[in-house]
Ligand SMILES: Nc1ncnc2c1ncn2[C@@H]1O[C@H](COP(=O)(O)OP(=O)(O)O)[C@@H](O)[C@H]1O
């Protein structure tokens with residue numbers, strides 16, 4: 001995945017900002033959408049996912065899936081929240097059977113997606129997170145495919 005300039009950059013100055021852009025993503029989401037989150041520990045990937053869940057009208061709290069690698073939550077559309085943090089080898093990810101989610105009817109959000117890029121669909125919304133200050137986070141959006149260009153149009 002070439003890292004040219006992002007289509008859209010969102011500057012967050014506090015967790016509530018990251019949550020609010022997540023809510024917009026959740027509201028714009030459609031069945032089958034795949035959202036890949038890339039960034040360091042503490043960058044706000046789970047925080048954004050909490051917003052997405054809120055936008056999908058999911059009542060249960062979103063936690064870092066530390067012990068389980070995949071959490072399925074039901075809302076307006078099901079949310080599949082996957083975290084590849086603890087996995088170190090692509091073969092471990094292959095055995096998870098994430099294709100079932102990626103090509104399923106829900107929204108798939110994957111934290112640490114860079115650990116398994118070869119397994120990800122070419123059509124996706126990739127978001128890169130950078131910490132810019134204490135509570136500053138820069139979110140760079142890269143839509144791959146027409147669906148995600150449309151989605152970004154709705155979010156911006
Ligand atoms: N602007 C911001 N956006 C998101 N989180 C922030 C922000 N500023 C500070 N934080 C803090 O950073 C941490 C982000 O944690 P988390 O979302 O779990 O990160 P990750 O999932 O990327 O490891 C939280 O403790 C949150 O309160």
Ligand SMILES: [Mg+2]
Pocket residue numbers: 045046064083111
């Ligand atoms: Mg996380």
